[in-house]
Amino acid sequence: MRIVILGLSITSSWGNGHATTYRGLVRELVRRGHEVLFLERDMPWYACNRDLQRPPFGRTELYADLEMLKDRFTDAVRGADLVVVGSYVPQGVEVGAWVQRTARGVPAFYDIDTPVTLAKLARGDFEYLSPELIPGYRLYLSFTGGPLLQRIERELGSPAARPLYCSCDPELYAPETREPLWDLGYLGTYSDDRQPVLERLMLDAAREWPSGRFVVAGPQYPANLAWPGNVARVEHLAPPEHPAFYNSQRFTLNVTRADMVRAGYSPSVRLFEAAACAVPLISDAWPGLGTFFVPGEEILISHSGEQTCRYLQEVTEGERRAMGMRARARVLSEHTAAHRAETLEGYLRSVTSGRAP
Template identity: 90%
Template sequence: MLIVILGLSITSSWGNGHATTYRGLVRELVRRGHDVLFLERDVPWYASHRDMPRPPHGRTELYADLADLKDRFTDAVRGADLVVVGSYVPQGVEVGAWVQRTARGVSAFYDIDTPVTLAKLARRDFEYLSPELIPGYALYLSFSGGPLLQRIERELGSPAARPLYCSCDPELYAPQAREPLWDLGYLGTYSDDRQPVLERLMLDAARALPSRRFVVAGPRYPAGITWPANVARVEHLAPPEHPAFYNSQRFTLNVTRADMVRAGYSPSVRLFEAAACAVPIISDAWEGLDTFFRPGEEILISRSGEETRRYLQEVPEAERQEMGRKARARVLAAHTAAHRAETLDDYTRSVNSGRKP
């Protein structure tokens, strides 16, 4: 197929989780024989933080604004077999309306932020998607699964809302023979809703275990946060540094955005990446987590700093390593970028054949 993807970013992972998802998906679509064109709005905050300015798979083009997009890429969108518009694309409503008017093939909306999107729609915040556009997309592809998809079809009129979860790249994320530097680490951009959970699950445990070592990596944390003395800070880690970071931890922490906890069935890309490195994960609790990993065998659930502390002190080393191996096996069996590319292929073929995906 000829595939055009209009996404937030593929050239820069700074402050977003979209880039790593698109990089893996594009590579695997190309490996399946497709011709993929990725279109990214050239914005200053990504231009100054590009860790992959020339993605090696498919074709990537930057456009200056909506007029430039239409002027240069109308023919590509019109001739594509599949056109995907991602969440948080600048002027996404205008871009989506143009795609629906122009594309002759299958058009799809790829929501990497589904619970956030639905919360925004409820507030009549149409930053990148409006309710009027949803019935016009043949596919609503979602990072979240479960009952939320039925709601998108029933209440918002999507012809077919289907999961296209995040994934990991097993060629990049794998175990490494490293001596752990930290007992527990966390990788994530600051957000107001995640910070109280990070405080409860990690920082409370750090205060209770002053001899243990902890680390928090990610940008945008306010200067006023008081970090315990045994918690190291890393401002930003580019994706090539993530595997080494995970492999330098005995356990890693997963903290989920509040909207995604409420929706359930919303795994983060960090969850799959850490598991692919065979690093045991301590996660907050949310509905549907057990459909991705078996609690107690492939992942640990914590609801307090005290639970986190017990895991760090009481899980035997052999059990810790076995848990990491089992989590990695689960990811390799079901949650790689190759699995997502195959799923997208299946959905598109179903639409083209007139069947419900």
Template identity: 60%
Template structure:
């Protein structure tokens, strides 16, 4: 297909601290660039990410920073000349950024929602932090981290001309299988979230209390001081992406915990799900609609709702059974859920949007599809 000039305005590419957006963008854009496309990533320069940057000069795109909406004006020509501009969820002043982009762009404009169920819940409450209902019909494509029935709802309720699933993924080269001595029986990696905490309590902290002879770890920032961590739970404030494979490799099992809004919507996999599976680490997950379309329960992933179910697996599963499940999950992810798969899907959806625009407005776009 024809080379595309893409401008992406996302929450962060430079820092993975306290967010899952950076690792998602890194894998996706690296794979997209490998398909021959030109990418400019524009990131709002904010102090909390500036102090925790773990990527400065990506070799697959240009990364540049703007200080505020006025400063974003420096990129007027880049936005206007792009074949496609993609605005991400949770971009600071995202509604104003979206209006700005829609006004300037001569190519198509897409919204990439890495937080779809959270976004829709916010819209229901009249909370237009980074997206408003009025912007959605003017985004040519609404890329969604959530698939299933939610896509139809975005089109029918909010007037999106094309809502398409664009799940998170994994870069297999960045998440290999490593041979490391096991340090934990069950681990979890994720930023603190009040709606995830009850599940973490039920599926990791309570099992740790019931099995003091086993070892556990919780990695991620922003956990409040008042949590009663058992002595056999190791707390790690932050694990940079480059260290994720070793973290998973040191875990006999790892836990996947889903936010409440995403459980209600279903079809909302976490990037950690794909990362851990790519590393061959068996996953224990909470339960939500659509997980069976990604990994087969009982064969490629373990589902649990009670602490005793977790303790039983940790205490009784033999090593060969554990390894076999991790291997099956890895093969499934590499066959269907890599960044290369997502980049190909995004490329196809962008070209389809370009064709639609050309049909509606002949000669409006210069790109040949």
């Protein structure tokens, strides 16, 4: 098939979780014999922070503005079997309307931020998607599953809203034999709604256990934040550095954005990446978590710093390693980029054959 994807970024993972998802998906689609063109708006903040200048899979092209997009790539969009527009694409409403007018194949929307998108629509904020566009996307692909998809169909008129969760790359994320540097680590860009949970689950644990070793990696944290003395900070880690970072921890922490918690069924890519490294996960609680990992066997749920401390101090080394390997087995069997590429193929075959995906 010929597939065109217009996404936020594939060349830069700086401050976004989109790039790693697109990299894995595009690579696996190409491996399965498809011709994939990825179109990315050339934005200055990504231009200064590109960690994959020329993706070695498919074809990646940058465009400066909407007019350049139309001038150079109308034929590609018109001739594609599938055209995917991602969330947070600059001028996404105009891009989506053009795609729906131009594409002869299946136009689809890939929402990597579904609960955030719906909250924006409810406020009348049509930054990259408007209600009028949703019925025209024959597939609404979503990082979030569960009941929210029924609402997108019922209330917003989507012909077919289906989960296409994030995933991990098992070729990049795997266990390593190294001595852990930290008892608990966290990887994530700063956000106002996640910070109180990070405070409760990690920083309170760090204060309670002064001899414990903790680390937080990610950009955009305010300079005036007060960190406990036993919490190390890493400003930014490019994706090639993530596996070593996970493998340097005894446990890794997952913190979910408030909109994702309310919606449920919204796994973070960090969950799958850390699990693929066989590093046991400690996570906040949210609806649907048990459909991805079995609590108590493949993942630990924490509600407080005290509970986090108990896990760090009381789980034996043998139990820790066994839990990590069970989580890794789950990821390899269900949550790789290859699984997502196969799922997308199935959705497209169903839509083009007239059946419900």
